[in-house]
Amino acid sequence: MSITSRITVSAVAAAVGTAALAGCGTPGGGADAKTVTLVSHDSFNVSKSVLAAFEKESGYKVKILKGGDAGKAVNQAILSKGNPQGDVFFGIDNTLLSRGLNEGVFSPYEAKGLADVPAGLQLDKGEHRVTPLDYGDICVNYDRGYFARHKTAPPKTFDDLLEPRYKGLLVTENSATSSPGLAFQLGTIATYGQDGWQDYWKKLKANGVEVVDGWEQAYYERFSGSAAGKGKGDKPLVVSYASSPPVEVLGKKPAPKEAPTGVATGTCFRQIEFGGLLKGAKNEKGGKALLDFLVSKEFQEDVPLKMFVNPARKDAKVPELFTKYGATIDKPTTLPPETITKNREQWIKQWSSLVLK
Numbered sequence: 015m016s017i018t019s020r021i022t023v024s025a026v027a028a029a030v031g032t033a034a035l036a037g038c039g040t041p042g043g044g045a046d047a048k049t050v051t052l053v054s055h056d057s058f059n060v061s062k063s064v065l066a067a068f069e070k071e072s073g074y075k076v077k078i079l080k081g082g083d084a085g086k087a088v089n090q091a092i093l094s095k096g097n098p099q100g101d102v103f104f105g106i107d108n109t110l111l112s113r114g115l116n117e118g119v120f121s122p123y124e125a126k127g128l129a130d131v132p133a134g135l136q137l138d139k140g141e142h143r144v145t146p147l148d149y150g151d152i153c154v155n156y157d158r159g160y161f162a163r164h165k166t167a168p169p170k171t172f173d174d175l176l177e178p179r180y181k182g183l184l185v186t187e188n189s190a191t192s193s194p195g196l197a198f199q200l201g202t203i204a205t206y207g208q209d210g211w212q213d214y215w216k217k218l219k220a221n222g223v224e225v226v227d228g229w230e231q232a233y234y235e236r237f238s239g240s241a242a243g244k245g246k247g248d249k250p251l252v253v254s255y256a257s258s259p260p261v262e263v264l265g266k267k268p269a270p271k272e273a274p275t276g277v278a279t280g281t282c283f284r285q286i287e288f289g290g291l292l293k294g295a296k297n298e299k300g301g302k303a304l305l306d307f308l309v310s311k312e313f314q315e316d317v318p319l320k321m322f323v324n325p326a327r328k329d330a331k332v333p334e335l336f337t338k339y340g341a342t343i344d345k346p347t348t349l350p351p352e353t354i355t356k357n358r359e360q361w362i363k364q365w366s367s368l369v370l371k
Contacts, residue, residue: 050300051077051100053091053292055084055193056230058104059320060313068307074300083228084193085110091292092117098292101301104308106144108137108286109196112355120144120290123302127309130327135286137351144288147308150323151256151343152197153282154184155275157239160250169251171280172205175218182222184251185236189365192228193285198253199365200354201283204347208357215368224249225369233258239275256282257322257340264319264335277341284346287323 052058058080069075079099081087088110091103095117106114114120120143128136128145135146154175156168169175175184187195203211226232234243237252241262259273289308295301307313314325318336325332 047297047300048073048075049077050074050102050297050304051079052102052104052304053079053081053087053098053100054104055087056080056082056228057084057321061316061320064312064316067312068304068310072300072303072307074297074303076304083187083191083230085191085196086228088114091119095119095292096294098294101292101295101297102289102304102308103292104147104287104289106288106290107193107197108284108288108351109193109200109354109358111137111144111288111351112358114290115143116355119293121293121295121298123291123305125302125309126306127311127327130311130329131309132326132328135326137286138288144290145305145309146326147287147289147314148317148321148323148326149284149286151282151341151346152194152201152253152285153256153341153343154198154278155237155239155252155254155258156278157237157250158272158274158276160238168276169278169281171278172202172214174278175223175251175281176214176221178221180221180251182224183249184218184222184253185224185226185232185247185249186253187229187232188225188227188370190362194229194232194253194255195225196358196362197283197285198281199361200349201281201347203361204283204349212364212368215365219369223369229254241274251278255322256343257318257324257336259341260319260336260339261322263339273339277343279341279343282343282346284343284348286326 065076081090084105088106122142124142125145131146135149138144161168166179169180186198189196189199202214206214226236232252233254234240236247236249238245238247238250256277259275262275263270263273289305291301291305311327311330314327314330317325318332
């Protein structure tokens with residue numbers, strides 16, 4: 015979810031109808047003092063009632079501009095720095111954070127409610143250029159039905175994905191254009207080290223991994239377990255979120271005992287998503303109010319079933335559907351932000367050379 019994303023998981027749910035409920039303005043829509051513009055990735059979503067309550071209370075009309083997958087949206091924010099498309103950016107994560115900070119995309123602002131966000135999520139705590147808004151775990155998801163029909167156990171770990179029985183079954187996202195794709199790569203680096211991850215990817219490529227540009231294409235078009243994709247994909251393994259399975263259960267009656275998709279819990283990397291006030295925002299006051307709203311308990315409790323990632327606030331309640339059908343990852347892989355900062359561009363180039371050629 016955004017992670018993302020997603021799941022955005024980053025997040026994971028399709029952002030259906032967001033433009034209709036919030037409006038799709040033109041770049042610079044924040045010029046109107048009564049309008050505040052949020053720039054984000056395609057998976058941003060919020061309940062109409064929650065957004066309407068903020069608009070009524072604050073007096074601002076929110077416009078939402080979506081820029082594709084998180085990687086593409088961040089790149090666009092960098093290209094337009096100083097003359098941003100909007101006032102607030104939502105969806106830069108810990109895999110891409112230093113890129114935005116080093117490029118000076120954000121203006122410092124300490125959002126109200128930040129005291130209720132765990133310190134471990136506040137990776138820019140000293141300067142408050144960005145505010146943590148959600149987190150999730152990027153993991154391989156599997157189609158339970160496929161493995162039941164083939165009487166084969168699904169994979170559990172990175173090592174398992176190299177086994178011949180999983181040849182040609184996995185689709186992942188491009189590390190250069192997708193935050194889940196990059197997070198998955200970082201998970202392999204955290205697992206196999208800087209001396210071993212490239213050899214792992216050589217083997218994964220030999221085992222038939224497919225690479226697509228972004229999460230939505232991977233999950234909705236290529237993954238066989240996506241209800242929204244009506245099972246048209248032929249890949250029973252996809253890089254998504256530990257919180258993806260609940261979306262496959264949402265609205266089903268009677269509720270099943272388990273989700274039709276599962277999570278390979280030994281393939282997970284922790285992703286934290288942030289929002290920030292864009293430097294040069296035309297409606298800075300409105301942008302600050304919008305950031306306060308994104309940290310508010312009302313928005314945070316809306317996050318799980320709208321973007322299928324975990325709220326950043328520790329006092330935000332998470333619905334039973336989310337906890338019952340999603341996977342809890344006790345020990346996700348992770349890397350220090352400074353390590354990602356130092357090596358990310360080189361790692362992406364090496365990955366591209368290994369996998370895309």
